[in-house]
Amino acid sequence: MDRRMTLKALYEHSNCDDCPIRHRAVCAHCEKDELEQLEEIKYYRSFEAGQTLIWSGDQMSFVGSVVSGIASLTQTMEDGRTQMVGLLLPSDFVGRPGREVAPYDVQATTDLVMCCFRKKPFEQLMATTPHIAHRLLQMTLDELDAAREWMLVLGRKTAREKIASLLSIIARRDASINKAGMAGPIVFDLPLTREAMADYLGLTLETVSRQISALKRDGVITLEGKRHVTIPDMGRLMEEAGDDTDGGFLV
Amino acid sequence: MDRRMTLKALYEHSNCDDCPIRHRAVCAHCEKDELEQLEEIKYYRSFEAGQTLIWSGDQMSFVGSVVSGIASLTQTMEDGRTQMVGLLLPSDFVGRPGREVAPYDVQATTDLVMCCFRKKPFEQLMATTPHIAHRLLQMTLDELDAAREWMLVLGRKTAREKIASLLSIIARRDASINKAGMAGPIVFDLPLTREAMADYLGLTLETVSRQISALKRDGVITLEGKRHVTIPDMGRLMEEAGDDTDGGFLV
DNA sequence: CGGAAACCTTGACCGAGATCAAATGGACAG
DNA sequence: CTGTCCATTTGATCTCGGTCAAGGTTTCCG
The missing domain is CATH 1.10.10.10 (Winged helix-like DNA-binding domain superfamily/Winged helix DNA-binding domain)
Known part of the structure:
Protein backbone atom coordinates (compact mmCIF):
# COMPACT_ATOMS: atom_id res chain seq x y z
CA MET A 1 0.00 0.00 0.00
CA ASP A 2 1.28 3.41 -0.87
CA ARG A 3 2.39 5.32 2.17
CA ARG A 4 1.51 8.63 0.65
CA MET A 5 -2.08 9.49 0.10
CA THR A 6 -4.08 12.09 -1.70
CA LEU A 7 -4.11 14.89 0.80
CA LYS A 8 -6.37 17.01 -1.35
CA ALA A 9 -9.08 18.49 0.78
CA LEU A 10 -12.55 17.89 -0.47
CA TYR A 11 -14.68 20.92 0.06
CA GLU A 12 -17.72 19.05 -1.06
CA HIS A 13 -20.32 20.89 0.91
CA SER A 14 -20.22 24.51 1.81
CA ASN A 15 -22.61 23.94 4.62
CA CYS A 16 -22.74 20.61 6.34
CA ASP A 17 -25.73 19.40 8.24
CA ASP A 18 -24.53 15.88 8.74
CA CYS A 19 -21.27 16.73 10.42
CA PRO A 20 -21.12 15.02 13.81
CA ILE A 21 -18.84 17.58 15.39
CA ARG A 22 -21.24 20.28 14.44
CA HIS A 23 -24.13 18.35 15.90
CA ARG A 24 -22.18 17.78 19.05
CA ALA A 25 -21.20 21.40 19.23
CA VAL A 26 -24.79 22.54 19.07
CA CYS A 27 -25.90 23.01 22.61
CA ALA A 28 -27.38 25.60 24.90
CA HIS A 29 -24.06 27.31 25.35
CA CYS A 30 -23.18 27.48 21.68
CA GLU A 31 -22.66 30.79 20.15
CA LYS A 32 -23.29 31.38 16.55
CA ASP A 33 -19.79 32.49 15.63
CA GLU A 34 -18.27 29.43 17.25
CA LEU A 35 -20.06 27.32 14.67
CA GLU A 36 -18.94 29.68 11.96
CA GLN A 37 -15.38 29.34 13.13
CA LEU A 38 -15.70 25.57 12.98
CA GLU A 39 -17.12 25.86 9.47
CA GLU A 40 -14.09 27.82 8.36
CA ILE A 41 -11.56 25.17 9.25
CA LYS A 42 -13.69 22.22 8.24
CA TYR A 43 -13.19 20.11 5.16
CA TYR A 44 -14.06 16.63 3.92
CA ARG A 45 -11.83 13.80 2.90
CA SER A 46 -12.65 10.46 1.33
CA PHE A 47 -10.60 7.33 1.60
CA GLU A 48 -10.81 3.95 -0.08
CA ALA A 49 -11.15 0.72 1.84
CA GLY A 50 -7.73 -0.47 2.90
CA GLN A 51 -6.07 2.92 2.76
CA THR A 52 -4.04 4.06 5.75
CA LEU A 53 -4.94 7.62 6.75
CA ILE A 54 -2.24 8.03 9.35
CA TRP A 55 0.80 5.96 10.17
CA SER A 56 2.02 5.40 13.68
CA GLY A 57 4.72 8.00 14.32
CA ASP A 58 3.44 10.41 11.67
CA GLN A 59 2.78 14.02 12.35
CA MET A 60 -0.94 14.54 12.69
CA SER A 61 -2.26 17.51 10.77
CA PHE A 62 -5.95 17.19 11.48
CA VAL A 63 -8.59 15.96 13.85
CA GLY A 64 -12.09 15.05 12.79
CA SER A 65 -14.86 12.54 12.90
CA VAL A 66 -16.21 9.72 10.83
CA VAL A 67 -19.13 10.69 8.60
CA SER A 68 -19.66 7.34 6.89
CA GLY A 69 -17.79 4.07 6.73
CA ILE A 70 -15.51 2.51 9.32
CA ALA A 71 -12.01 3.40 10.41
CA SER A 72 -9.83 1.32 12.66
CA LEU A 73 -6.87 1.95 14.93
CA THR A 74 -4.24 -0.78 14.81
CA GLN A 75 -0.97 -1.55 16.49
CA THR A 76 1.60 -3.82 14.91
CA MET A 77 4.59 -5.66 16.35
CA GLU A 78 7.82 -6.05 14.41
CA ASP A 79 7.05 -9.66 13.55
CA GLY A 80 3.72 -8.68 12.03
CA ARG A 81 1.30 -9.60 14.79
CA THR A 82 -1.37 -6.92 14.74
CA GLN A 83 -4.04 -5.88 17.17
CA MET A 84 -6.89 -3.56 16.37
CA VAL A 85 -7.29 -1.20 19.32
CA GLY A 86 -10.26 0.84 18.19
CA LEU A 87 -13.17 0.62 15.82
CA LEU A 88 -14.45 4.00 14.71
CA LEU A 89 -18.02 4.07 13.51
CA PRO A 90 -19.88 7.11 12.14
CA SER A 91 -19.83 10.03 14.60
CA ASP A 92 -16.67 8.77 16.36
CA PHE A 93 -13.82 11.19 16.80
CA VAL A 94 -10.29 10.77 15.45
CA GLY A 95 -7.25 12.62 16.68
CA ARG A 96 -5.36 13.85 19.71
CA PRO A 97 -5.60 17.56 20.26
CA GLY A 98 -2.37 18.65 21.86
CA ARG A 99 -0.32 15.77 20.50
CA GLU A 100 2.11 15.96 17.66
CA VAL A 101 2.60 12.35 16.70
CA ALA A 102 0.12 9.56 16.05
CA PRO A 103 0.46 6.65 18.50
CA TYR A 104 -0.98 4.04 16.11
CA ASP A 105 -2.06 3.49 12.53
CA VAL A 106 -5.45 4.72 11.41
CA GLN A 107 -6.90 2.72 8.53
CA ALA A 108 -10.01 2.88 6.43
CA THR A 109 -11.64 -0.52 6.93
CA THR A 110 -14.37 0.31 4.43
CA ASP A 111 -14.72 3.24 2.07
CA LEU A 112 -14.66 6.19 4.38
CA VAL A 113 -15.65 9.83 4.53
CA MET A 114 -14.19 11.98 7.28
CA CYS A 115 -15.14 15.44 8.41
CA CYS A 116 -11.80 17.02 9.27
CA PHE A 117 -10.61 20.14 11.02
CA ARG A 118 -7.12 21.50 10.63
CA LYS A 119 -5.45 20.69 13.89
CA LYS A 120 -3.77 23.96 14.89
CA PRO A 121 -6.86 26.14 14.37
CA PHE A 122 -8.98 23.51 16.08
CA GLU A 123 -6.72 23.58 19.12
CA GLN A 124 -6.92 27.36 19.23
CA LEU A 125 -10.68 27.17 19.04
CA MET A 126 -10.64 24.63 21.85
CA ALA A 127 -8.61 26.99 24.00
CA THR A 128 -11.05 29.84 23.53
CA THR A 129 -14.35 27.93 23.65
CA PRO A 130 -14.42 25.81 26.80
CA HIS A 131 -17.47 23.81 25.86
CA ILE A 132 -15.70 22.22 22.90
CA ALA A 133 -12.95 21.10 25.26
CA HIS A 134 -15.59 19.79 27.64
CA ARG A 135 -17.36 17.89 24.88
CA LEU A 136 -14.05 16.40 23.82
CA LEU A 137 -13.29 15.26 27.37
CA GLN A 138 -16.61 13.46 27.51
CA MET A 139 -15.93 11.76 24.19
CA THR A 140 -12.47 10.70 25.34
CA LEU A 141 -13.87 9.27 28.55
CA ASP A 142 -16.37 7.28 26.47
CA GLU A 143 -13.55 5.91 24.36
CA LEU A 144 -11.63 5.00 27.49
CA ASP A 145 -14.60 3.08 28.86
CA ALA A 146 -14.99 1.26 25.57
CA ALA A 147 -11.29 0.39 25.49
CA ARG A 148 -11.46 -0.97 29.01
CA GLU A 149 -14.55 -2.99 28.30
CA TRP A 150 -12.67 -4.45 25.38
CA MET A 151 -9.76 -5.39 27.64
CA LEU A 152 -12.11 -7.77 29.44
CA VAL A 153 -13.04 -9.30 26.09
CA LEU A 154 -9.41 -9.74 25.06
CA GLY A 155 -8.16 -11.00 28.37
CA ARG A 156 -10.87 -13.28 29.66
CA LYS A 157 -13.43 -14.29 27.07
CA MET B 1 -15.17 -7.74 52.16
CA ASP B 2 -17.45 -5.14 53.61
CA ARG B 3 -19.15 -3.12 50.96
CA ARG B 4 -19.31 -0.06 53.12
CA MET B 5 -16.15 1.74 53.93
CA THR B 6 -14.99 4.44 56.24
CA LEU B 7 -15.89 7.55 54.34
CA LYS B 8 -14.34 9.76 56.93
CA ALA B 9 -12.36 12.45 55.27
CA LEU B 10 -8.83 12.78 56.50
CA TYR B 11 -7.78 16.37 56.62
CA GLU B 12 -4.26 15.37 57.50
CA HIS B 13 -2.42 18.26 56.02
CA SER B 14 -3.67 21.76 55.78
CA ASN B 15 -1.31 22.53 52.99
CA CYS B 16 -0.15 19.84 50.67
CA ASP B 17 3.00 20.05 48.65
CA ASP B 18 2.97 16.49 47.46
CA CYS B 19 -0.45 16.58 45.88
CA PRO B 20 -0.14 15.59 42.22
CA ILE B 21 -3.16 17.54 41.11
CA ARG B 22 -1.71 20.63 42.59
CA HIS B 23 1.60 20.00 40.88
CA ARG B 24 -0.16 19.46 37.63
CA ALA B 25 -2.23 22.55 38.14
CA VAL B 26 0.83 24.70 38.60
CA CYS B 27 1.60 26.21 35.23
CA ALA B 28 2.13 29.55 33.58
CA HIS B 29 -1.59 30.15 33.34
CA CYS B 30 -2.37 29.31 36.94
CA GLU B 31 -3.80 31.94 39.06
CA LYS B 32 -3.29 31.96 42.75
CA ASP B 33 -6.90 31.74 43.77
CA GLU B 34 -7.48 28.72 41.57
CA LEU B 35 -5.04 26.83 43.75
CA GLU B 36 -6.74 28.14 46.82
CA GLN B 37 -10.07 26.93 45.51
CA LEU B 38 -8.58 23.48 44.95
CA GLU B 39 -7.22 23.52 48.49
CA GLU B 40 -10.66 24.18 49.85
CA ILE B 41 -12.22 21.04 48.40
CA LYS B 42 -9.25 18.80 48.89
CA TYR B 43 -8.94 16.07 51.48
CA TYR B 44 -6.99 12.88 52.04
CA ARG B 45 -8.17 9.34 52.42
CA SER B 46 -6.31 6.19 53.35
CA PHE B 47 -7.26 2.66 52.41
CA GLU B 48 -5.96 -0.72 53.40
CA ALA B 49 -4.67 -3.23 50.89
CA GLY B 50 -7.58 -5.23 49.51
CA GLN B 51 -10.21 -2.61 50.25
CA THR B 52 -12.59 -1.62 47.48
CA LEU B 53 -12.90 2.16 47.22
CA ILE B 54 -15.68 2.19 44.67
CA TRP B 55 -17.95 -0.55 43.38
CA SER B 56 -19.03 -0.74 39.79
CA GLY B 57 -22.42 0.92 39.58
CA ASP B 58 -21.89 3.05 42.70
CA GLN B 59 -22.41 6.76 42.76
CA MET B 60 -19.08 8.49 42.66
CA SER B 61 -18.69 11.30 45.15
CA PHE B 62 -15.12 12.32 44.51
CA VAL B 63 -12.30 12.48 42.02
CA GLY B 64 -8.67 12.53 42.99
CA SER B 65 -5.26 11.09 42.48
CA VAL B 66 -3.02 8.50 44.00
CA VAL B 67 -0.49 9.86 46.47
CA SER B 68 1.12 6.60 47.50
CA GLY B 69 0.38 2.94 46.96
CA ILE B 70 -1.35 1.29 44.05
CA ALA B 71 -4.99 1.22 43.04
CA SER B 72 -6.46 -0.97 40.34
CA LEU B 73 -9.54 -0.87 38.16
CA THR B 74 -11.16 -4.26 37.64
CA GLN B 75 -14.07 -5.69 35.73
CA THR B 76 -15.72 -8.94 36.73
CA MET B 77 -18.00 -11.31 34.87
CA GLU B 78 -20.87 -13.10 36.60
CA ASP B 79 -18.95 -16.36 36.75
CA GLY B 80 -16.07 -14.69 38.53
CA ARG B 81 -13.58 -14.22 35.73
CA THR B 82 -11.93 -10.88 36.40
CA GLN B 83 -9.80 -8.58 34.31
CA MET B 84 -7.83 -5.68 35.64
CA VAL B 85 -8.29 -2.78 33.24
CA GLY B 86 -6.09 -0.19 34.84
CA LEU B 87 -3.18 0.06 37.22
CA LEU B 88 -3.01 3.40 39.02
CA LEU B 89 0.39 4.37 40.33
CA PRO B 90 1.23 7.49 42.32
CA SER B 91 0.17 10.67 40.47
CA ASP B 92 -2.47 8.84 38.40
CA PHE B 93 -5.94 10.28 38.35
CA VAL B 94 -9.11 8.50 39.49
CA GLY B 95 -12.63 9.48 38.56
CA ARG B 96 -14.90 10.61 35.78
CA PRO B 97 -15.86 14.24 35.98
CA GLY B 98 -19.31 14.55 34.49
CA ARG B 99 -20.30 10.94 35.21
CA GLU B 100 -22.56 9.79 37.93
CA VAL B 101 -21.87 6.11 38.17
CA ALA B 102 -18.61 4.16 38.34
CA PRO B 103 -18.09 1.86 35.36
CA TYR B 104 -15.83 -0.59 37.23
CA ASP B 105 -14.51 -1.45 40.66
CA VAL B 106 -11.64 0.55 42.10
CA GLN B 107 -9.55 -1.40 44.58
CA ALA B 108 -6.58 -0.69 46.77
CA THR B 109 -3.98 -3.23 45.66
CA THR B 110 -1.58 -2.08 48.36
CA ASP B 111 -2.11 0.28 51.27
CA LEU B 112 -3.17 3.44 49.56
CA VAL B 113 -3.39 7.17 50.16
CA MET B 114 -5.53 9.25 47.85
CA CYS B 115 -5.75 12.99 47.44
CA CYS B 116 -9.45 13.57 46.79
CA PHE B 117 -11.62 16.44 45.67
CA ARG B 118 -15.33 16.53 46.21
CA LYS B 119 -16.79 15.88 42.81
CA LYS B 120 -19.43 18.58 42.42
CA PRO B 121 -17.18 21.48 43.45
CA PHE B 122 -14.39 20.05 41.32
CA GLU B 123 -16.66 19.99 38.31
CA GLN B 124 -17.68 23.58 38.92
CA LEU B 125 -14.05 24.55 39.20
CA MET B 126 -13.37 22.75 35.95
CA ALA B 127 -16.11 24.71 34.24
CA THR B 128 -14.68 28.04 35.33
CA THR B 129 -10.97 27.33 34.94
CA PRO B 130 -10.34 25.99 31.44
CA HIS B 131 -6.80 24.92 32.06
CA ILE B 132 -7.86 22.30 34.59
CA ALA B 133 -10.19 20.86 31.98
CA HIS B 134 -7.36 20.95 29.49
CA ARG B 135 -4.98 19.22 31.87
CA LEU B 136 -7.61 16.57 32.51
CA LEU B 137 -8.08 15.97 28.80
CA GLN B 138 -4.36 15.38 28.42
CA MET B 139 -4.38 12.93 31.32
CA THR B 140 -7.34 11.08 29.87
CA LEU B 141 -5.66 10.84 26.49
CA ASP B 142 -2.60 9.37 28.22
CA GLU B 143 -4.77 6.79 29.92
CA LEU B 144 -6.41 5.96 26.62
CA ASP B 145 -3.03 5.40 24.99
CA ALA B 146 -1.97 3.18 27.86
CA ALA B 147 -5.20 1.18 27.65
CA ARG B 148 -4.72 0.66 23.92
CA GLU B 149 -1.13 -0.35 24.33
CA TRP B 150 -2.36 -2.87 26.85
CA MET B 151 -4.89 -4.25 24.34
CA LEU B 152 -1.95 -5.34 22.19
CA VAL B 153 -0.47 -7.11 25.19
CA LEU B 154 -3.73 -8.89 26.00
CA GLY B 155 -4.63 -9.82 22.45
CA ARG B 156 -1.37 -10.81 20.84
CA LYS B 157 1.46 -11.44 23.27
C1' DC C 1 8.15 -22.05 69.54
C1' DG C 2 4.32 -24.06 66.96
C1' DG C 3 0.47 -23.91 64.00
C1' DA C 4 -2.43 -21.82 60.64
C1' DA C 5 -3.21 -19.12 56.77
C1' DA C 6 -1.62 -16.74 52.79
C1' DC C 7 1.09 -16.87 49.04
C1' DC C 8 3.98 -19.10 45.81
C1' DT C 9 6.12 -23.00 43.11
C1' DT C 10 6.17 -27.18 40.56
C1' DG C 11 4.31 -31.30 38.25
C1' DA C 12 1.08 -34.02 35.27
C1' DC C 13 -2.37 -33.80 32.11
C1' DC C 14 -5.79 -31.76 28.97
C1' DG C 15 -8.13 -28.88 25.72
C1' DA C 16 -9.12 -24.43 23.23
C1' DG C 17 -7.31 -22.23 19.80
C1' DA C 18 -3.15 -21.88 16.58
C1' DT C 19 -1.03 -23.71 12.57
C1' DC C 20 -0.71 -25.91 8.23
C1' DA C 21 -3.17 -27.42 4.33
C1' DA C 22 -6.80 -28.02 1.09
C1' DA C 23 -11.30 -27.24 -0.75
C1' DT C 24 -15.27 -24.19 -1.70
C1' DG C 25 -17.70 -20.16 -3.30
C1' DG C 26 -18.49 -15.66 -5.26
C1' DA C 27 -17.12 -11.64 -8.00
C1' DC C 28 -15.34 -10.09 -12.01
C1' DA C 29 -12.71 -9.70 -16.52
C1' DG C 30 -12.36 -11.33 -20.91
C1' DC D 1 -19.09 -19.51 -20.12
C1' DT D 2 -14.29 -19.88 -18.17
C1' DG D 3 -10.49 -18.79 -15.57
C1' DT D 4 -8.45 -15.98 -11.94
C1' DC D 5 -8.44 -13.93 -7.59
C1' DC D 6 -9.72 -13.43 -3.08
C1' DA D 7 -12.43 -14.31 0.97
C1' DT D 8 -14.08 -17.95 3.48
C1' DT D 9 -14.79 -22.62 5.18
C1' DT D 10 -13.34 -26.98 6.76
C1' DG D 11 -10.12 -30.59 8.20
C1' DA D 12 -5.96 -32.60 10.67
C1' DT D 13 -2.62 -31.91 13.93
C1' DC D 14 0.13 -29.48 17.40
C1' DT D 15 1.11 -26.52 21.31
C1' DC D 16 0.68 -23.06 24.80
C1' DG D 17 -1.48 -22.08 28.64
C1' DG D 18 -5.36 -23.75 31.66
C1' DT D 19 -6.76 -27.06 35.23
C1' DC D 20 -6.15 -29.98 39.02
C1' DA D 21 -3.20 -31.40 42.60
C1' DA D 22 0.60 -31.47 45.85
C1' DG D 23 4.17 -29.38 48.31
C1' DG D 24 7.04 -25.38 49.88
C1' DT D 25 7.74 -20.55 52.10
C1' DT D 26 6.72 -16.68 54.56
C1' DT D 27 4.17 -14.24 57.86
C1' DC D 28 1.63 -13.69 61.61
C1' DC D 29 -0.27 -14.68 66.00
C1' DG D 30 -1.14 -17.16 70.16
Missing part, protein backbone atom coordinates in the same frame (compact mmCIF):
# COMPACT_ATOMS: atom_id res chain seq x y z
CA THR A 158 -13.47 -17.46 24.98
CA ALA A 159 -13.42 -17.34 21.20
CA ARG A 160 -17.19 -17.84 21.01
CA GLU A 161 -17.81 -15.10 23.54
CA LYS A 162 -15.48 -12.78 21.69
CA ILE A 163 -17.38 -13.21 18.43
CA ALA A 164 -20.70 -12.72 20.19
CA SER A 165 -19.33 -9.59 21.87
CA LEU A 166 -18.23 -8.10 18.57
CA LEU A 167 -21.52 -8.90 16.89
CA SER A 168 -23.47 -7.39 19.75
CA ILE A 169 -21.41 -4.18 19.65
CA ILE A 170 -21.96 -3.76 15.94
CA ALA A 171 -25.63 -4.66 16.24
CA ARG A 172 -26.12 -2.22 19.07
CA ARG A 173 -24.44 0.62 17.25
CA ASP A 174 -26.30 -0.17 14.08
CA ALA A 175 -29.66 -0.31 15.80
CA SER A 176 -29.03 2.98 17.56
CA ILE A 177 -28.02 4.70 14.32
CA ASN A 178 -31.10 3.40 12.56
CA LYS A 179 -33.14 4.33 15.60
CA ALA A 180 -34.46 0.81 15.74
CA GLY A 181 -35.26 -0.68 19.11
CA MET A 182 -33.61 -3.65 20.75
CA ALA A 183 -36.79 -5.66 20.48
CA GLY A 184 -37.33 -7.87 17.44
CA PRO A 185 -34.68 -9.14 15.05
CA ILE A 186 -31.74 -6.95 14.10
CA VAL A 187 -30.36 -7.09 10.57
CA PHE A 188 -27.09 -5.65 9.33
CA ASP A 189 -24.14 -6.19 7.03
CA LEU A 190 -20.86 -7.09 8.66
CA PRO A 191 -18.49 -4.27 7.81
CA LEU A 192 -15.38 -6.31 8.58
CA THR A 193 -13.58 -9.18 6.89
CA ARG A 194 -12.88 -12.28 8.94
CA GLU A 195 -9.29 -11.16 9.17
CA ALA A 196 -10.21 -7.72 10.52
CA MET A 197 -12.49 -9.38 13.07
CA ALA A 198 -9.62 -11.65 14.07
CA ASP A 199 -7.33 -8.65 14.53
CA TYR A 200 -9.88 -6.95 16.71
CA LEU A 201 -10.54 -10.03 18.80
CA GLY A 202 -7.02 -11.35 19.23
CA LEU A 203 -7.83 -14.53 17.30
CA THR A 204 -6.90 -16.10 13.97
CA LEU A 205 -9.22 -15.77 11.01
CA GLU A 206 -9.79 -19.52 10.98
CA THR A 207 -11.07 -19.44 14.54
CA VAL A 208 -13.34 -16.52 13.69
CA SER A 209 -14.78 -18.47 10.80
CA ARG A 210 -15.32 -21.59 12.87
CA GLN A 211 -17.05 -19.72 15.67
CA ILE A 212 -19.32 -17.85 13.28
CA SER A 213 -20.28 -21.17 11.75
CA ALA A 214 -20.96 -22.53 15.22
CA LEU A 215 -23.18 -19.58 16.18
CA LYS A 216 -25.04 -20.07 12.92
CA ARG A 217 -25.44 -23.78 13.51
CA ASP A 218 -26.77 -23.09 17.00
CA GLY A 219 -29.33 -20.58 15.75
CA VAL A 220 -27.84 -17.57 17.55
CA ILE A 221 -27.40 -15.79 14.23
CA THR A 222 -28.50 -16.26 10.63
CA LEU A 223 -26.20 -15.63 7.68
CA GLU A 224 -27.10 -14.83 4.09
CA GLY A 225 -23.98 -14.87 2.01
CA LYS A 226 -20.89 -14.15 4.08
CA ARG A 227 -21.73 -10.74 5.41
CA HIS A 228 -25.47 -10.29 5.86
CA VAL A 229 -26.36 -11.09 9.46
CA THR A 230 -29.70 -11.44 11.19
CA ILE A 231 -29.90 -11.61 14.95
CA PRO A 232 -33.25 -13.09 15.89
CA ASP A 233 -32.82 -12.61 19.63
CA MET A 234 -30.50 -9.93 20.94
CA GLY A 235 -30.82 -11.18 24.51
CA ARG A 236 -29.62 -14.60 23.46
CA LEU A 237 -26.62 -13.07 21.71
CA MET A 238 -25.70 -11.09 24.79
CA GLU A 239 -25.89 -14.22 26.90
CA GLU A 240 -23.49 -15.85 24.49
CA ALA A 241 -21.23 -12.83 24.88
CA GLY A 242 -21.16 -13.42 28.62
CA ASP A 243 -22.57 -9.94 29.25
CA ASP A 244 -25.10 -8.86 31.76
CA THR A 245 -28.29 -9.23 29.80
CA ASP A 246 -29.93 -6.26 31.44
CA GLY A 247 -27.06 -3.88 30.85
CA GLY A 248 -28.40 -3.08 27.40
CA PHE A 249 -27.70 0.62 27.46
CA LEU A 250 -27.63 2.33 24.12
CA VAL A 251 -24.61 4.56 23.78
CA THR B 158 2.59 -14.76 24.69
CA ALA B 159 2.62 -15.41 28.42
CA ARG B 160 6.35 -14.71 28.62
CA GLU B 161 5.98 -11.46 26.69
CA LYS B 162 3.08 -10.43 28.90
CA ILE B 163 5.12 -10.86 32.07
CA ALA B 164 8.07 -9.00 30.53
CA SER B 165 5.71 -6.21 29.47
CA LEU B 166 4.30 -5.81 32.96
CA LEU B 167 7.74 -5.83 34.56
CA SER B 168 8.98 -3.25 32.11
CA ILE B 169 6.01 -0.95 32.77
CA ILE B 170 6.53 -1.13 36.51
CA ALA B 171 10.29 -0.73 36.16
CA ARG B 172 9.88 2.26 33.88
CA ARG B 173 7.45 3.99 36.18
CA ASP B 174 9.56 3.22 39.19
CA ALA B 175 12.72 4.52 37.59
CA SER B 176 11.02 7.71 36.49
CA ILE B 177 9.60 8.35 39.96
CA ASN B 178 13.02 7.81 41.50
CA LYS B 179 14.52 9.91 38.76
CA ALA B 180 16.90 7.11 37.98
CA GLY B 181 18.00 6.65 34.41
CA MET B 182 17.36 3.67 32.18
CA ALA B 183 21.03 2.75 32.15
CA GLY B 184 22.33 0.31 34.72
CA PRO B 185 20.33 -2.20 36.73
CA ILE B 186 16.87 -1.31 38.00
CA VAL B 187 15.72 -2.58 41.38
CA PHE B 188 12.22 -2.54 42.79
CA ASP B 189 9.67 -4.44 44.83
CA LEU B 190 6.80 -6.01 42.96
CA PRO B 191 3.69 -4.31 44.27
CA LEU B 192 1.38 -7.05 43.00
CA THR B 193 0.62 -10.60 44.05
CA ARG B 194 0.90 -13.30 41.41
CA GLU B 195 -2.86 -13.37 41.28
CA ALA B 196 -3.14 -9.63 40.66
CA MET B 197 -0.54 -9.93 37.92
CA ALA B 198 -2.56 -12.75 36.40
CA ASP B 199 -5.71 -10.62 36.46
CA TYR B 200 -3.92 -7.80 34.76
CA LEU B 201 -2.36 -10.03 32.11
CA GLY B 202 -5.28 -12.31 31.32
CA LEU B 203 -3.43 -15.37 32.62
CA THR B 204 -3.68 -17.77 35.56
CA LEU B 205 -1.52 -17.33 38.59
CA GLU B 206 0.22 -20.62 37.89
CA THR B 207 1.30 -19.42 34.47
CA VAL B 208 2.54 -16.16 35.95
CA SER B 209 4.61 -18.08 38.46
CA ARG B 210 6.07 -20.38 35.82
CA GLN B 211 7.00 -17.54 33.50
CA ILE B 212 8.63 -15.53 36.26
CA SER B 213 10.66 -18.61 37.15
CA ALA B 214 11.63 -18.98 33.50
CA LEU B 215 12.75 -15.35 33.20
CA LYS B 216 14.78 -15.83 36.37
CA ARG B 217 16.33 -19.04 35.06
CA ASP B 218 17.25 -17.27 31.80
CA GLY B 219 18.90 -14.37 33.59
CA VAL B 220 16.47 -11.72 32.39
CA ILE B 221 15.61 -10.86 35.97
CA THR B 222 16.90 -11.66 39.45
CA LEU B 223 14.64 -12.40 42.39
CA GLU B 224 15.33 -12.08 46.10
CA GLY B 225 12.45 -13.52 48.01
CA LYS B 226 9.25 -13.44 46.03
CA ARG B 227 8.89 -9.74 45.42
CA HIS B 228 12.28 -8.03 45.21
CA VAL B 229 13.27 -7.78 41.56
CA THR B 230 16.48 -6.69 39.88
CA ILE B 231 16.60 -6.04 36.17
CA PRO B 232 20.22 -6.15 35.08
CA ASP B 233 19.51 -5.11 31.49
CA MET B 234 16.42 -3.10 30.67
CA GLY B 235 17.00 -3.45 26.92
CA ARG B 236 16.99 -7.22 27.24
CA LEU B 237 13.73 -7.12 29.17
CA MET B 238 12.11 -4.96 26.51
CA GLU B 239 13.23 -7.39 23.83
CA GLU B 240 11.56 -10.15 25.80
CA ALA B 241 8.43 -8.01 25.93
CA GLY B 242 8.41 -7.83 22.15
CA ASP B 243 8.62 -4.04 22.27
CA ASP B 244 10.59 -1.74 20.10
CA THR B 245 13.81 -1.44 22.06
CA ASP B 246 14.39 2.15 21.03
CA GLY B 247 10.92 3.37 22.00
CA GLY B 248 12.03 3.82 25.57
CA PHE B 249 10.14 7.02 26.24
CA LEU B 250 9.66 7.88 29.87
CA VAL B 251 6.15 8.97 30.56
